[in-house]
Amino acid sequence: MIKALEHQEPDRVPFDCRFTYEAYRKLEKTLGYPEDKTIVPRSPDLGVTPSIEFLKGFNVDLYYIGLNSWKNEPSFYFGAETFQDAWGVGFKKISSDSGTEYFNDSHPLSQATQKDLEKFAWPDPDDPELTAGLQERAAYLSNETDFALVGKFSSSIFEQAAALLGMQQLYVDLAQDPDFVMDLFNRLTDIAIKLNEVGLKACGQYLHILRLAGDDMGSQRGTLLNPKMFRRMVKPFFERLYHQSKALFLKYNPKGKLMAHTDGDVYPIIPDYCEMGLDVLNPVQPYVAEMEHEKLKTEFGDRLSFHGGIDIQNVLPFGSPQVVTREAIKVMKALGRGGGYILSPTHYLLADVPPENILAMRDAVLKSGNYPLSGL
Secondary structure (H helix, E strand, C coil): CHHHHCCCCCCECCECCCEEHHHHHHHHHHCCCCCCCCCCCCCCCCEECCCHHHHHHCCCCEEEEECCCCCCCCCCCCCCCEEECCCCCEEEEEEECCEEEEEEEECCCCCCCHHHHHHCCCCCCCCHHHHCCHHHHHHHHHHHCCCEEEEECCCCCHHHHHHHHCHHHHHHHHHHCHHHHHHHHHHHHHHHHHHHHHHHHHHHHHCCEEECCCCCCECCCCECCCHHHHHHHHHHHHHHHHHHHHHHHHHHCCCCEEEEECCCCCHHHHHHHHHCCCCEEECCCCCCCCCCHHHHHHHHCCCCEEEEEECCCCHHHHCCHHHHHHHHHHHHHHHCCCCCEEEEECCCECCCCCHHHHHHHHHHHHHHCECCHHHC
């Protein structure tokens, strides 16, 4: 992975795969592993980290290291009807064809004024519970495994504001009360930077990638905000987070890379991400306007590496294993030439993805992802 992110061709395309709880359980059973009851989600996103042995056997190349929960945050358990996190944001369980999900249905700052921000009970990024045992875990993984280690510590800015206000209210406030939103974004940026700081202080010397929290700025048809509004009202806060976090990370690993997640069509603002110092763009979502992989590689492949690319909306849940294999080969051919690509689904795998399709994706990398890729 290190060689790929230096825009060189390694032995093969690196492979990454992350799971929600139900998707992991299905794959665990399919592969004949005994049920590991210690693998449970810790938050409403339902993401889980399988055991080291499982990930090694599955040929995953990346391992994610995160902070612990805040000391006073209620414990989340799968199947709970409702949950309230450390920010006071509420979630409600829903069931769909994709399995169990948790929908953000309560927004503690939906009626807030700027004065209310001063009194709000912000989570404490200096809570020592967040980093308890983190250095020891990272040192073990660095010394005893071949995983490339990814630190994932920070909270988001735009998405956290939407969770606190509600997305509709955030859009209204951006137009009608920008001073309030700027104050909110500023506080959220401070917290995100501090979370990266405490995570890096604990284990930065062991990490290869620092991944920022997801801040989706795209939809299926275009950017969520007009690019001019993004540059005026959002980019300054992203820029502060990116620059300060990357500068700190490079003190621990001078060759470290900064990764960020932003779904949807973000083509019009990719140059802005390059200016902010981004090294790895995730998830390179296909089949949305303007995000053709060949075009992205041609225009930005000298400045960015790409992580993701495998469609979770249609190909993985509804395609046959043969369709998945063809898709993986097509994406490797488009994004993998000259290095600079890590193949991965564009998000956590949900319960609607058949295990045989997950295996087909993995096997396509192992069988067809060897460099040189000229045979694809």
